[in-house]
Amino acid sequence: MFIAIFILSLQSNRDSTNSIANRIKPPLKMVSYTAAGTIYFNGLILIVFSFGSFSEAKMKVLLVSSLISMVLSLIAIVYTSINLLSNVSGLKTSSEKLVYISDLLRGQEGNPISPLKQSEKDTQFCIKSLDDENPEVRAIAAEALGQARGPEVEKALLELLEDKNSRVRITAARNLGRIGTENAAEPLIKRLAVDKDPVFRACAIESLGNLKDKRAIEPLIKSLDDKVPEVRLVAARALGILGGDKAEEALIRKLNKSSPELQKQIILALGNSGSKKAAGLNSKKATGALIYKLRDKDPELRKCAAESLGKLEDPESVDPLLECLGDTNPEVRNAAAYSLGTLRAEKATDSLMGMLTEEDSELRITAVYALGNIGSRKAVDALLKTLDDSNPWVRRYAAEALAKIGDKKATVPLVKNLNDPDPEVQWATAEALRLLDKQNSR
Structure with a gap:
């Protein structure tokens, strides 16, 4: 019966033994096979004992052999366990690496301090995982390294720009822009x-903008003619961030085409x-181009032009924006009102006061804010x-606007609004009264 059980055990454990051994490096394979072998050796000794009697000398030899094999087996098991529990990347399969690095990324969620910034061991583990043959492992390791810092991390991500897998290259490009390394511009441009993958090109362009x-201006100007629309959009956005005469002129040339x-x-x-x-430009080209777009037949483009003119803070845009307050599209009027407030255009006061009676509450809110x-x-x-x-946001912004103007005649009406049913309005009113008191006590 014992022999039958032993043979069945040998057969059932053969696959699991091979599976464990194949998951680790050659030196540990040998150890694991040794451990399994000693177990089977002891089983064979017991089988031999069951077949007959032996002399005392032979018994001692068999018992000593059994004892030695058991000690070796114990050493092998302890050694294998220590190494399997370590974080050495060579001892982990691709699946194990994916699980381990995924846990690292989950640990970063909602954590202001990345675990990788605290653990050099985990950083090194991710860097070593970039050599894994599985592209999923390389990609997730590159993603995790985006939260780390240091020359070694930057070097590793830069090398991934030449990876044969596009997902890995995309992750590396995105994280190089996130890290903000000065050495990344030239390799990204190159x-x-x-690169034939449009997603990579878009990520590389976005990182170059960040x-x-x-040096990225010329390559980004060329990308305005990329065959993929999404890449062209990202290139325009990146050129806006970079700024400069060349970028501005290239954008204007493309505007109506x-x-x-x-x-x-x-x-x-x-x-x-x-x-x-930021570029210190004296050119009026951008202002002129945007003023022209205020007359575009597309209301979305008119709205965007009105918003952008407010950001440029050019006084020449005040009159064209005033005309937009009469636009048939409420979103265009709203954008124009906001920009006039940004420009602090006093000549817009009467027109903005007229907007306070608009049925659209969004227009009333913006008019109050601008005033x-x-x-x-x-x-x-x-x-x-x-x-x-009737709209609590109008009442809230009205309190804030009156505080900014600083006229003490607003004090009594504001005191009445301390009992407003909306808590946000109550808070804004109390703050407005505090500011008014401070201004009028000087």
Whole structure:
């Protein structure tokens, strides 16, 4: 019976023994096979004992052999366990690496301090995992390294730009822009020129924009002609971030020769603060191009142009924006009102006061906000009336606007609004009264 049980055990455990051994490195394979072998050796000794009697000397030899094999087996098991519990990447299969790195990424969710920034061991594990033959492992390791820092991490991600798998390259490109390494611009530009994957090109362009390296301007201008629309959109956005004469001129040239989607992105890019102010430009080209788009037949483009003109803060746009307050589209009027407030255009006060009676509450909210920014005392009486508006956001912004203007005649009406049913309005009113008291006690 014992012999039968032993043979069945040998057969049933053979596959599991091979499976365990195949999951680890050759040195540990030998150890695991040794451990399994000693177990079977002891089984064979017991079988031999069952067949007959032996001399005392032979018995001692068999018992000593059995004892030695058991000690070796114990050493092998302990050694194998220690190594399997370690974080050495060579001891993990691709599946184990995926699980381990996924846990690292989950640990980063909602955590202001990335675990990789705290654990050099985990960082090294991820770097070593970049050599795994499974592209999923390389991609997830690259994703995790986006939360780490240091020359070794940057070098590892830069090398991945040449990976044969596009997902791995995409992850590396995105994280290089996230890390903000100065050494990434040139390799990204080089790969951008030859990569056939449009998703990679879009990620590389976005990262180049985030890096704010002026060397990227020419390649990004070329990308405005990319055959894939999404890549062209990202290129326009990145050029807006980078700014400069060349970027601005290229965007303007493309403005009226592009699809509505790309025109919208170009308009927003021209309004980006990096497009004009940060570059110290004196050119009026961007302002002129955007003013022209205020007359476009597409209301979405008119709205975007009005928004961007407010960001450029050019006084020449005040009159064209005033005309937009009469636009047939409420979103265009709303954008124009907001930009006039940003520009602190006092000549817009009367027109904005007229918007306080609009049926659309969004227009009333924006008009109140803009009047507060402009700060004209001429608007105080009109703003006091909005303290009773049906929309709580109008009442809240009215309190804030009156505080900005600083006219003490607003004090008594504001005190009444301390009992407003909306807690946000109550808070804004109390803060407005505090500011008014501070201003009038000087």
